[in-house]
Amino acid sequence: MKATAIAPANIAFIKYWGKKDERLRLPANGSISVNLSNLQTITTVDFSADYQEDIVIINHKKDKKEATRVVEHLNRIRHLAGIKNRAMVVSQNNFPTATGLASSASGFAALTVAAASAASLNLSEKELTILARQGSGSACRSIPDGFVEWFEGKNNETSYAHSIFPADYWSIRIITITLAYESKEVGSSLGHKLALANPFFKTRLLRINEKIKRIKRLIKEKNFRQFGEMIEREALELHAIALTSDPPIIYWQPETVKIINLIRLWRKENLSAYFTIDAGPNIFLVCEEKNLNKLIAKLNKIKEIKKIIINSPSRGTRLISKHLF
Ligand code: DP6
DSSP states (O other), X not given: OEEEEEEEEEEEEEOOOOEEETTTTEESSOEEEEEEEEEEEEEEEEEETTOSSOEEEETTBOOHHHHHHHHHHHHHHHHHHTOOOEEEEEEEESSOGGGOOOOHHHHHHHHHHHHHHHTTOOOOHHHHHXXXXXXXXXXGGGSSSSEEEEOOOSSTTTOXXXXXXXXXXXXXXXXXXXXXXXXXXXXXXXXXXXXXXXXXXXXXXXXXXXXXXXXXXXXXXXXXXXXXXXXXXXXXXXXXXXXXXXXXXXOOOHHHHHHHHHHHHHHHTTOOOEEEOOSSSOEEEEEEGGGHHHHHHHHTTOTTOOEEEEEOBOOOOEEESOOOO
16 A cells, blocks of 8 residues: 655754653653744655565665664554555655755654555554654654644653644744754764753753743744744753763854854844754744845845745645655
């Protein structure tokens, strides 16, 4: 059976950083995100007795390292469905992978929904998020619509994601600013691990539930200024943990700091925009729709920027009828 799904990437406002169970990918804390309309992965999965082994083609290439994680995920799905057939998986991002924007969230969300359907599993949205989480933690947040909360949970069944507001609830824009290509060596995996032994991480966890409550209220009230201030502090906190881990991880490049300073300067000039940053050097700039054009004009003048992509809040992952093969 063959099925195809399209999934958005997502950006976290309150970050997932640290795992309390590495095998199940249970996070050390809950997180809040929004799906991004213009960073998408499309994946087709076909289970058939005709395949001798799993074949995994991502962006037109066979990638051994990625394939191992994909096959592990297919095994989870085969186990649930009670099937033995091997699969052909073809996956494509609609954004250039060289832009260095995280694709594991959209990748594993699309893979989960396509493979579950191709294996004739009839899963609820909640069950799909639980499954996606085991492939890549942040992928569970790409399945429900719009603004999403991932509950930390105590075990496999209670760590899942759900939509807190639909995509059209708040017309913010998220501009992804690619400054440098992300190096695979300092991806998020190492950061997640090192955080656990970092003494500052305990302090972060003491305050995190309060932060989650507050950000949900600020989104509900559409309080852009306080929301923006909060997402910046949260991003800086993640990087403070990374910088003080042992060994330290420095995800930023000089261009990252340059753009941070410019965004803060623009605010002084009454052009309101705030940043968030994941485990890499690139910046996600969040603004209200009314300021989008002014900000784009400013960004277009900065020579260090390799690419910008403008996103709105988006729906979650869904099946589509057009297959990739
Ligand atoms: C910094 O979801 O990539 O983007 O579960 O190991 O696949 P794995 O980690 P991943 O971690 C994402 C970390 C982050 C913050 C976030 O998206 O919440």
